[in-house]
Amino acid sequence: MKPIADLQEPFNDAHNYRNRAEKEFFNKVFLRTSALDDLLKSSVYFLMGEKGSGKTAYAVYMENNKYRDTISQVTTMTETQYNKFIQLKKQGHLNYSDYASIWRAILLFVISQMILTKSKGLFSSFTNKYKKVEQSLANWTANSLNPEIEIAFDVILREAAKASIQAPQVGKAEASQATERSERTTQIRHNLLNCEKDFREALESLKLSKNNILFFDGIDYRPESINYKEYLECIKGLGEAVWQLNSDFFGSIRDSHGRIKIVLLVRPDVFHALNLYNSNSRFQDNTVFLNWSTSEYEYHSSSLYEVSGRYFSSQQKSAIDPLAAWQHYYEGGKSESPIFKKLLRQTFQKPRDYLTFVKITRKRAIDAKCGHLNHFPSDCSSNPGFTKEFSDYLLGEARNYAAFYMTQDDFYKYIKFFQFLDGKREFGYDAFTEAFTRFRKWANGEKFDATEFLRDADSLLQLFFDMNVIGYYETSQDQKDRFIHWSYRERSLNNISPKVKADATLLLNAGIMKALDIGTALKDSAKSQNSRRKAHFKGPRSGRRRR
Incomplete structure (x- = not known):
């Protein structure tokens, strides 16, 4: 067995495994469960699980490996982008359309760019296979909406009407200006719908040989600078757009062997807060749900035990069972695994909890000059210093959960x-x-x-x-x-x-x-x-x- 110091330190965030240098290690430790194949089903649009349950890990694994000949990409929005998106709405610049319409255009743009980046080869340049998609991307870029344009809607028209009654001449001028702005708003809405139509037609023209999945991650994190209700409205539009594109458009594209879909990574409570129409049936029919919980009576055959032990077994020179590897490093060879069962009582039973346990105990062992050992000290889970550090981690997980709702x-x-x-x-x-x-x-x-x-x-x-x-x-x-x-x-x-x-x-x-x-x-x-x-x-x- 490898000494503790020679074991590679695990990452808490699977996004770090998108790095080329880390992909090989991630492929070794990643546990391929039935959820991976379920994600390939054409009817699955949501990957749901608690924070730390492995949603991003599944998406990153799919992106890194072209699993079962499927091309995947993980994308997310930054705090700056969300702020810009919502500020435009608050300032009236996006009043010409609802959030779902904006999101549909954005998602079609990202999907088109993904297909060009990952699928277009040198031969395709001669066949013009992707010509329509390239043209649509060019049109979008050329005709992108100017966020500085002032948009006037019914509110302004109503205010203008009030002014017209109070001051006829001034009111008339304001009403005329509002009408002009309304006409401009109608034209902008028309341009946006045309842009969406262009992307749809371009994607329909493709004859893909492989399936393409866009994983949209990161909506569980609400930036503190964004009001809760505003943010909820924004991502509700995203959820509606994902559903509409998957069910009404991507699934109806004909004569293409490869299929396109978008999978939204989301926490259960966040999905519940979105309150999408007919959400109960969408849970049942269109969702992969990650649940690692087990009991002290069934833990031996659990995926949580296997994924925890796999971190150790995958790094050995010779093959070893993941459960035996965990027992060697932590349990002194005891098959009843008291430390693992203790963690069942003290954690939220997520892979991140156990990998963080490994990360903390490994660092503490190395700091205590025990890195040369090939097993952890017997008090590694009861040492007061560890208990405090691990408890702070768990509190941090609770804080991250609450961050969606509060500062x-x-x-x-x-x-x-x-x-x-x-x-x-x-x-x-x-x-x-x-x-x-x-x-x-x-x-x-x-x-x-x-x-x-x-x-x-x-x-x-x-x-x-x-x-x-x-x-x-x-x-x-x-x-x-x-x-x-x-x-x-x-x-x-x-x-x-x-x-x-x-x-x-x-x-x-x-x-x-x-x-x-x-x-x-x-x-x-x-x-x-x-x-x-x-x-x-x-x-x-x-x-x-x-x-």
């Missing part, structure tokens, strides 16, 4: 709630509501942008359940068995938005507790509210939170 500053204010539980790790709904009452009293002195979770205790409890910070358990009638429920375990295509059960016993995620500072009960919580306000922290700094 980082709001997030750190909301998790201050746990100090009002006074050290309780398990508690009932009454204790939660009592803590919420005191927390909201504290919150009245703070500024929150996302105030919907302050509305009542149920709203905040559901948020923490969605974040997998709080779960709940029920006991069997004979009190011998506990049935623990976490959002990531309950979520499925049939139950995309599971609800917390308030009449059960609530509990905190064991892995994240250290980062929440809930371990010490306070003797007099009422008197400590002023000190709590002073103790409010904004976020991690230099590896530690400010107090």
